[in-house]
Amino acid sequence: MTDDAAGGVPVSGAGPEEGRRVRVVLVDDHRMFRAGVQAEIGVTDETGVEVVGEAADVEQAVTVITATRPEVVLLDVHLPGGGGVEVLRRCAGLMGESASGEAPVRFLALSVSDAAEDVIGVIRGGARGYVTKTITGSDLVDAIFQVSEGDAVFSPRLAGFVLDAFASTDAPPVDEDLDRLTQREREVLRLIARGYAYKEVAKQLYISVKTVESHVSAVLRKLQLSNRHELTRWATARRLV
Incomplete structure (x- = not known):
């Protein structure tokens, strides 16, 4: 992540309130990137974000998410074992409130890719938002809190992909x-x-x-x-x- 890019939209100062905590699982197949995100957002006393698990592929992700049931999953799009869409498919049952009243698990895609098909694919799969890895640490924390509250969050350029895709009734042409x-x-x-x-x-x-x-x-x-x-x-x- 760098400090030279705009963050999620909308961003309205939705950072951690006093005593507010969001439990997060990081899913990315690059250990160094996970360590970097952990360093940026995982200082719970400062950010309100508690990283409760990590995973590097689809199987690990499903296991960790099911075991910890976090409020938010930061999900890379491209993962060994079928990618972020496969994680979403296999965790679909966790996206709603459980019979015991547990809050839904919400997914925020965090990827280097800004390709329209990647954005649309994970949103159709159930993710609540999509931000690229150029997002700053503070904006990522804001995005996590917004998604945990049920809001949709996108990096500025990507929102148009989603609007265009869902506004159109025509299937995209096959290349x-x-x-x-x-x-x-x-x-x-x-x-x-x-x-x-x-x-x-x-x-x-x-x-x-x-x-x-x-x-x-x-x-x-x-x-x-x-x-x-x-x-x-x-x-x-x-x-x-």
């Missing part, structure tokens, strides 16, 4: 070329098409430069492109940049 790519390959594709160097992509996605190179090679092969300049033109033509 067979894009469907050949894995979710991680799509992330790499977008960053490369935006002009990021391999080292910058690696830093953004918390993977090695060698892994970035492997993903780029796979994307070029699957799309039958020769170089990153053709890749950029291909992505721009599909408004993926």
Whole structure:
């Protein structure tokens, strides 16, 4: 997370009230990122946020969420085992108030991806909001409290995706070329098409430069492109940049 981006919308100073606590589970397959979020928001006396569990894949997430039943789950979109949508599907029964009166578990997507299909996918799956990993720590705390109260929270640019998607009755067209790519390959594709160097992509996605190179090679092969300049033109033509 950085300090140079706008946070969730709407943000109306909805930080922790005196004595207010929100229990949170972090779901992200990058241990260093989870540690960074924990350092930013997990000082309970200051933020009112108590991190009660962590998970790195779908199976762990379902187990931890079921066991702890937090008020809010910070959920990455791309996870081993089926992604954030699979976590939402398997935890659907926790999203409503239980027979014993337990509060619903609410999900806030926190992802490096700002792709429309990722945003719409998790919102359709039941998430209450979607913010990108450029959000500041203080804005993330605000977003957590808002979601815990049942509000919907989105990073500014992403709200339009959701409004457009739910306002339209037409199903989005299928792009067979894009469907050949894995979710991680799509992330790499977008960053490369935006002009990021391999080292910058690696830093953004918390993977090695060698892994970035492997993903780029796979994307070029699957799309039958020769170089990153053709890749950029291909992505721009599909408004993926």
